[in-house]
Amino acid sequence: MHAVASISQSALAHNLSTTRRHSPKTKIVSMVKANAYGHKLDLINPLIENSDLLAVSELSEAKKLRGKTNKPILLLSGVYSNNDLQQAIKLDCQIVVHHKSQISIVNNSSEQVNVWIKIDTGMHRLGLSASEYNECLTLLELNSLINIECVMSHFACADEIDNTMNKSQLNKFNELTSAKYKRSMANSAAILSNTKSHFDYIRPGIMLYGISPFAKEFSYLKAAMKLSAPIMSIKTINSGESVGYGATWTADKKTTIAVIGIGYGDGYPRHAKNGTPVVVNNTICPLIGRVSMDLICVDISNINANIGDIATLWGDDLLSVETVADWSNTIGYELVTGLSSRVKFIDVA
Numbered sequence: 001m002h003a004v005a006s007i008s009q010s011a012l013a014h015n016l017s018t019t020r021r022h023s024p025k026t027k028i029v030s031m032v033k034a035n036a037y038g039h040k041l042d043l044i045n046p047l048i049e050n051s052d053l054l055a056v057s058e059l060s061e062a063k064k065l066r067g068k069t070n071k072p073i074l075l076l077s078g079v080y081s082n083n084d085l086q087q088a089i090k091l092d093c094q095i096v097v098h099h100k101s102q103i104s105i106v107n108n109s110s111e112q113v114n115v116w117i118k119i120d121t122g123m124h125r126l127g128l129s130a131s132e133y134n135e136c137l138t139l140l141e142l143n144s145l146i147n148i149e150c151v152m153s154h155f156a157c158a159d160e161i162d163n164t165m166n167k168s169q170l171n172k173f174n175e176l177t178s179a180k181y182k183r184s185m186a187n188s189a190a191i192l193s194n195t196k197s198h199f200d201y202i203r204p205g206i207m208l209y210g211i212s213p214f215a216k217e218f219s220y221l222k223a224a225m226k227l228s229a230p231i232m233s234i235k236t237i238n239s240g241e242s243v244g245y246g247a248t249w250t251a252d253k254k255t256t257i258a259v260i261g262i263g264y265g266d267g268y269p270r271h272a273k274n275g276t277p278v279v280v281n282n283t284i285c286p287l288i289g290r291v292s293m294d295l296i297c298v299d300i301s302n303i304n305a306n307i308g309d310i311a312t313l314w315g316d317d318l319l320s321v322e323t324v325a326d327w328s329n330t331i332g333y334e335l336v337t338g339l340s341s342r343v344k345f346i347d348v349a
Ligand SMILES: *Cc1c(COP(=O)(O)O)cnc(C)c1O
Pocket: 031, 033, 076, 154, 186, 187, 188, 189, 203, 204, 205, 206, 207, 213
C-alpha cells in the first residue's frame, strides 16, 4: 500500500507535438530540469527523443541526462570554474553565460564550446546587462573556439498575458539583439500567448507535462502525471466528532471517512484546505481535517468505496494538479516537483 505516480508516455508525446504545432518553425529546447519537473528523467523518453535540445539547471543533472541520450544539452546555470567548464565540455553541453564572471571562464577554454548568452531584460534574476552583453560579445566574437549559438532572455510575468512587463521585456530584447545570432525568449506561457516571442528556439517546460502555465487550464494539454494512493481504512463518525491533528474539522452530521495512504511525507501539500477535491471511484470527494505525514482523510458519505480502492489526488480527467494547487495556495510546478522518494513511479502508455 503506497502512493503511485503514473507517468503517461502518450501524454508527453501529445504535449510535445502540440507545442510543435504552436510554433512549427522554431526549434524546441525541452526543459527537463529538476528531474523533468518531478516526472523523472527515466520516464520521459518521448520528450528526450523528440526535442531538438534538452535543458537542465546544473551539471549533476546534465551528467544524469547524458547517460540516456546524445541530444544536445543546454546547461542553464553555466560554469563557475575551469573544472565546471571541463565537465561541461566532457558532457558536450551548450553553456549559458549569464554573469560577467563567467565570460572569462568560457573564454579561456582550449576546446570548442557552444555558448548561449543570457541577457537580463527586466526580470533581474540571471542575465547580463546591456553593457555587459556588448562587452561579452566583443570578447567572445574574437575567440574562434567559441560559437555563440544563441542569445536568450527570460520573462518575469509571461503567465499574466496583459502584464506590461511582457511588452517592455520583448522590446528591450529586440533592441539589444538582431538576427545575427539565433534568439530564444519564450517559456510555456509565452509560447501559448505571444508568437512574437518565439524567435529561433522556444523553451517549453510546464506545458510538456500537461500543466497550464496560466491560472486557467488548457484542455488541449494532457496531464502526464497521475498521483494515486489506496484507501487504508474506512469509518463512520457521529455529528460533533472531529477528524485529524488539531481537530480542525468537526462533523455536522453522521459522516463516513476514507483514510488514504498519502500525506506531506509523499509530497501531497500540507496546506491543502478542507474541501480540496480528491477523486474516489470516479467521484470528487472533499478532503477533511489536516493533511498528516502519511495520511489524509476524505468524506465519502455520498459514495460506495472499500479498503484498497484507489483514490486519485491529481492528474485525473476530473481533477487537475492546477486545481489542487489552487486549494493549497501554490502552483502545479511546486506540487509535481515535490514528490518524495517514498512515491513509486511507473510509466504507463
Ligand atoms: C524553467 C525555464 C523555462 C520553462 O518555463 P515554463 O514556465 O515551465 O515553461 C524556460 N526558460 C528558462 C530559462 C527556465 O529556467
